[in-house]
Amino acid sequence: DTGVSQDPRHKITKRGQNVTFRCDPISEHNRLYWYRQTLGQGPEFLTYFQNEAQLEKSRLLSDRFSAERPKGSFSTLEIQRTEQGDSAMYLCASSLVRDPTSLGYSYEQYFGPGTRLTVT
Amino acid sequence: GENVEQHPSTLSVQEGDSAVIKCTYSDSASNYFPWYKQELGKRPQLIIDIRSNVGEKKDQRIAVTLNKTAKHFSLHITETQPEDSAVYFCAVDNFNKFYFGSGTKLNVKP
Numbered sequence: 001d002t003g004v005s006q007d008p009r010h011k012i013t014k015r016g017q018n019v020t021f022r023c024d025p026i027s028e029h030n031r032l033y034w035y036r037q038t039l040g041q042g043p044e045f046l047t048y049f050q051n052e053a054q055l056e057k058s059r060l061l062s063d064r065f066s067a068e069r070p071k072g073s074f075s076t077l078e079i080q081r082t083e084q085g086d087s088a089m090y091l092c093a094s095s096l097v098r099d100p101t102s103l104g105y106s107y108e109q110y111f112g113p114g115t116r117l118t119v120t
Numbered sequence: 121g122e123n124v125e126q127h128p129s130t131l132s133v134q135e136g137d138s139a140v141i142k143c144t145y146s147d148s149a150s151n152y153f154p155w156y157k158q159e160l161g162k163r164p165q166l167i168i169d170i171r172s173n174v175g176e177k178k179d180q181r182i183a184v185t186l187n188k189t190a191k192h193f194s195l196h197i198t199e200t201q202p203e204d205s206a207v208y209f210c211a212v213d214n215f216n217k218f219y220f221g222s223g224t225k226l227n228v229k230p
Contacts, residue, residue: 035218040222041222043209045217045218048216056217109166109218111164114163
């Protein structure tokens with residue numbers, strides 16, 4: 001499967017614990033996004049990377065959330081001191097940006113299957 | 121930021137009929153408008169997209185129209201089939217951040 005993959009697919013944790021999710025984008029895709037999706041809602045932007053650089057984070061994103069993409073390939077999303085309100089589907093998406101300097105041009109995103117987090 | 125509204129939230133049509141889903145956005149600088157289909161328990165799948173320099177785009181039974189002046193765009197599905205049943209999301213790219221509508225659950229009755 002050459003699509004975007006995410007691991008784990010499901011995670012159940014107790015309130016207060018830390019969790020880490022991994023996303024592997026499509027090979028050679030240089031842009032990577034993280035989203036959160038709750039039941040009955042559309043994906044909500046969290047952050048995105050161009051190669052290894054984290055270019056933007058949502059202002060709604062708590063300091064308990066951190067994301068990395070150390071080598072410009074896979075990415076991790078960590079949630080510290082989880083709360084019940086963190087329960088959601090966490091989606092990753094990637095795209096191939098042919099000209100990163102062309103800020104006004106948009107590229108198709110391809111989503112991973114998501115990691116469903118349940119905080120008890 | 122961007123504010124995206126999507127209507128209707130649910131849509132039920134008879135097989136063979138057409139379905140139309142509408143989205144509005146707030147920032148005239150937004151320039152890319154994809155539509156995604158999400159089946160239950162699956163990832164969102166891009167089905168069609170349109171850029172701000174185009175007014176309409178068609179791909180077989182699916183079309184999207186964009187009215188930049190009014191800041192709204194619509195998804196049109198003709199000759200609907202039961203396999204079209206899913207949740208559809210519109211999205212707006214605003215300076216490389218994607219804002220999604222709240223989704224439309226489409227039910228195609230055989």
